[in-house]
Amino acid sequence: MNPRRTHYTNTAIALHWVSALLIAGGFVLGLTMVDLPVSPRKLQWYSYHKWIGVTVFGLVCLRLLWRLRHPVPLAPSGMRPWQRHVAGVTHWALYVLLFLIPLSGWLYSSASGYPVVYLGIKALQLPDLVHKGKAMAQVLRLVHELLNYTLLGLVLVHAGAALKHHFIDDDDVLRRMLPRRAVRSKARDESSCVAIDE
Ligand code: HEM
Numbered sequence: 376m377n378p379r380r381t382h383y384t385n386t387a388i389a390l391h392w393v394s395a396l397l398i399a400g401g402f403v404l405g406l407t408m409v410d411l412p413v414s415p416r417k418l419q420w421y422s423y424h425k426w427i428g429v430t431v432f433g434l435v436c437l438r439l440l441w442r443l444r445h446p447v448p449l450a451p452s453g454m455r456p457w458q459r460h461v462a463g464v465t466h467w468a469l470y471v472l473l474f475l476i477p478l479s480g481w482l483y484s485s486a487s488g489y490p491v492v493y494l495g496i497k498a499l500q501l502p503d504l505v506h507k508g509k510a511m512a513q514v515l516r517l518v519h520e521l522l523n524y525t526l527l528g529l530v531l532v533h534a535g536a537a538l539k540h541h542f543i544d545d546d547d548v549l550r551r552m553l554p555r556r557a558v559r560s561k562a563r564d565e566s567s568c569v570a571i572d573e
Pocket residue numbers: 391394395396398399442447462466467469470473530533534535537538548549550551552
């Protein structure tokens with residue numbers, strides 16, 4: 376990618392929004408499935424939740440690879456240094472959580488004695504990471520839940536900041552994460568942009 380570009384690449388945009396949709400779906404499913412009575416439906420929903428988690432884990436690995444090869448696009452020049460710094464820290468915190476949440480779910484599954492069989496295909500069964508154990512499963516469940524609620528809080532701040540940039544500051548922060556065909560950038564050239572602090 377040209378290091379001076381002002382818009383995310385189509386790959387980055389697709390990875391961002393597909394991940395966001397999957398995460399939202401997995402989160403709602405996770406909250407709903409635990410209260411279902413024991414039934415084939417409940418087991419199916421647990422499977423869907425795990426498949427979403429494995430997919431998010433794969434996508435975050437792809438995103439990190441993409442990210443190592445592509446610097447963040449230039450930020451609108453109206454963004455203050457502290458705002459660019461907070462944005463950078465938030466993005467990395469989101470990446471860490473997107474990595475740790477599926478991992479904690481996988482660990483929890485192993486400790487509960489329910490292996491993760493991706494897409495129901497036996498050949499894609501993930502190896503157990505820890506031995507089955509009730510106490511360990513309880514701790515890992517708590518860790519998985521806490522990480523998810525931390526992600527929820529961070530996503531609310533992240534999305535709130537993006538919407539504030541769009542509707543109040545009227546800058547390009549949100550537009551550059553939307554397909555170029557759908558939006559018209561306000562920045563006509565890179566002279567109105569600055570490098571983000573990361
Ligand atoms: C589960 C939900 C979400 C997650 C996990 C997430 C995660 C991320 C991450 C990790 C980045 C950094 C990309 C990079 O530079 O490497 C990012 C960028 C961005 N996200 Fe999200 N996001 C989510 C939802 C949203 C929503 C709902 C919005 C808008 C309302 C949004 C707007 C943006 C924008 C505008 C950027 C670019 C910010 C910039 O360039 O400074 N995201 N997101």
